[in-house]
Amino acid sequence: MNITEIAKSVDIIWVLVSAFLVFFMQAGFAMVATGFTRAKNAANIMMKSLMDFCVGSIAYWAVGFGIMFGADKLGLFGTNGWFLSTANPSNPDGLWQFAFWMFQVVFAATAATIVAGAMAERAKFSAYLIYSFFISLIIYPVVGHWIWGGGWLSNLGFVDFAGSTVVHSVGGWASLIGASVLGARLGKYDKDGKSNAIPGHNIPLATLGVFILWFGWFGFNPGSTLTGLNGSIATIAVTTNLAAAAGAIAALIVVWLQFRKPDPSMTLNGALAGLVSVTAPCACISPLSAVIIGAIGGVLVVYAVEFFDKVLHVDDPVGAISVHGVCGTWGTLSVGLFAQTAYGEASGVGAINGLFFGGGLHQFLTQLVGVVSVFAWVGVMAFTLFYTLKKTIGLRVSPQEEIEGLDLGEHDLASYPDFQQTTIKSYHLREM
Amino acid sequence: MKQLECIIKPFKLDDVRAALCELGITGLTAFEVKGFGRQKGRTARYRGSEMDIGFIPKIYLKMVVKDGDVEKTIKVIKEAARTGEIGDGKIFISSIDDAIRIRTGERGEAAL
Numbered sequence: 001m002n003i004t005e006i007a008k009s010v011d012i013i014w015v016l017v018s019a020f021l022v023f024f025m026q027a028g029f030a031m032v033a034t035g036f037t038r039a040k041n042a043a044n045i046m047m048k049s050l051m052d053f054c055v056g057s058i059a060y061w062a063v064g065f066g067i068m069f070g071a072d073k074l075g076l077f078g079t080n081g082w083f084l085s086t087a088n089p090s091n092p093d094g095l096w097q098f099a100f101w102m103f104q105v106v107f108a109a110t111a112a113t114i115v116a117g118a119m120a121e122r123a124k125f126s127a128y129l130i131y132s133f134f135i136s137l138i139i140y141p142v143v144g145h146w147i148w149g150g151g152w153l154s155n156l157g158f159v160d161f162a163g164s165t166v167v168h169s170v171g172g173w174a175s176l177i178g179a180s181v182l183g184a185r186l187g188k189y190d191k192d193g194k195s196n197a198i199p200g201h202n203i204p205l206a207t208l209g210v211f212i213l214w215f216g217w218f219g220f221n222p223g224s225t226l227t228g229l230n231g232s233i234a235t236i237a238v239t240t241n242l243a244a245a246a247g248a249i250a251a252l253i254v255v256w257l258q259f260r261k262p263d264p265s266m267t268l269n270g271a272l273a274g275l276v277s278v279t280a281p282c283a284c285i286s287p288l289s290a291v292i293i294g295a296i297g298g299v300l301v302v303y304a305v306e307f308f309d310k311v312l313h314v315d316d317p318v319g320a321i322s323v324h325g326v327c328g329t330w331g332t333l334s335v336g337l338f339a340q341t342a343y344g345e346a347s348g349v350g351a352i353n354g355l356f357f358g359g360g361l362h363q364f365l366t367q368l369v370g371v372v373s374v375f376a377w378v379g380v381m382a383f384t385l386f387y388t389l390k391k392t393i394g395l396r397v398s399p400q401e402e403i404e405g406l407d408l409g410e411h412d413l414a415s416y417p418d419f420q421q422t423t424i425k426s427y428h429l430r431e432m
Numbered sequence: 433m434k435q436l437e438c439i440i441k442p443f444k445l446d447d448v449r450a451a452l453c454e455l456g457i458t459g460l461t462a463f464e465v466k467g468f469g470r471q472k473g474r475t476a477r478y479r480g481s482e483m484d485i486g487f488i489p490k491i492y493l494k495m496v497v498k499d500g501d502v503e504k505t506i507k508v509i510k511e512a513a514r515t516g517e518i519g520d521g522k523i524f525i526s527s528i529d530d531a532i533r534i535r536t537g538e539r540g541e542a543a544l
Contacts, residue, residue, distance in 0.1 A: 187446070403446075
């Protein structure tokens with residue numbers, strides 16, 4: 001074996017290990033979504049989390065990957081590679097394509113599964129299956145082509161290293177549209193517009209989910225070098241970890257001061273906010289910048305959750321819109337502020353400096369163009385999809401089914417047989 | 433004074449509670465229970481096999497009302513809890529000898 005072949009093998013191993021870590025994030029999302037919602041819908045959320053990965057895998061294999069990485073047409077979409085047909089299993093390049101596909105499919109599935117949490121506890125299972133097919137088939141791959149597949153945004157110099165926009169904003173904005181078209185859960189808003197808390201049934205599961213996601217992110221970000229030969233994977237692991245820690249601390253401080261209690265669910269969202277925020281800039285920033293970016297993400301997520309809930313009245317049980325949409329946008333823009341040539345060159349992102357490091361406004365404006373155009377694409381496509389579903393097979397279960405729980409109505413079972421106490425609402429163990 | 437014990441469908445609890453509050457009820461105790469009536473439960477399918485669910489989740493409500501309020505309370509519960517389907521539940525009425533408010537020592541209807 002010569003040195004080139006060994007190098008190729010190192011890359012394949014690193015990218016596959018990262019892909020397997022990112023795959024495990026599916027479990028993380030499932031645990032977060034069920035922990036933050038009620039016990040009567042737990043099996044339904046598990047089914048959605050399981051099946052969006054399965055449906056998405058097939059759709060991405062058949063068409064999505066080709067649109068994302070096929071031969072470019074007008075900078076807008078790819079045009080070959082359907083069904084992985086261009087990957088030849090008997091040469092090194094073909095084998096690399098299989099590893100690359102594996103890494104990309106778990107990213108596509110991440111974007112898809114984000115929406116499950118935002119639409120939890122009332123979305124019809126059948127409608128959700130159709131949604132997950134189309135997001136992996138076309139909505140996500142087109143954005144991916146623009147930014148990672150040699151499309152117009154990448155030619156513009158737009159930087160989204162591991163997918164704050166490609167993955168998280170796509171999932172976040174699809175969540176915003178989905179949750180809006182679907183409407184709030186019964187009992188979430190009073191007639192006068194007052195927002196009611198609907199506490200999740202299992203904070204330990206939600207916490208496990210956040211730990212799993214954090215763990216998976218060590219594949220998500222460092223894996224995005226797509227090579228194990230670049231030592232920058234260490235730097236990226238550090239910036240990823242620091243941003244998550246800073247995000248959780250910042251969210252904790254804000255909720256503690258504002259609501260007088262260190263609220264666990266919001267602090268968990270803070271850790272995710274830090275992770276999502278650092279996903280775009282992780283390979284071109286210093287550790288100190290990562291702390292600042294993560295902390296700002298942690299503060300943003302608290303106010304964003306309040307804004308969508310109390311001002312816009314969009315019912316998002318797990319905070320997916322705020323964590324992925326808002327912090328994904330913030331993270332993408334932060335490249336234009338915090339990027340440093342020394343870090344960017346080492347990791348292969350390129351020699352770019354953000355506004356705070358003497359690079360001027362150019363990069364920031366490029367980032368802004370990307371953020372806005374992705375918002376517009378996802379907004380239009382997701383609205384068309386969800387609105388069509390609403391008018392045809394229906395997007396929502398019946399009120400009786402919603403009150404009794406989707407586990408019973410959709411799947412005819414209880415997630416916790418003989419263990420469930422859910423009907424009488426009493427949120428507080430203490431008398432208030 | 434009469435005690436009303438009602439068995440209702442769980443998803444009707446909020447409606448019944450709201451209707452009773454509108455009527456001005458002074459207190460209500462709710463229990464999450466399981467039981468069966470004339471239907472003897474129902475069947476579900478688990479991994480393709482039929483499964484008898486012998487006990488169906490229900491909400492059990494208890495309240496004590498003044499004699500003069502019994503009929504209108506019953507009317508409100510009947511309207512709020514009714515779906516017209518099997519399993520809407522029942523109301524049982526019994527007499528209460530006395531009632532005491534622990535804090536003040538008031539007795540009888542004054543304690544409600």
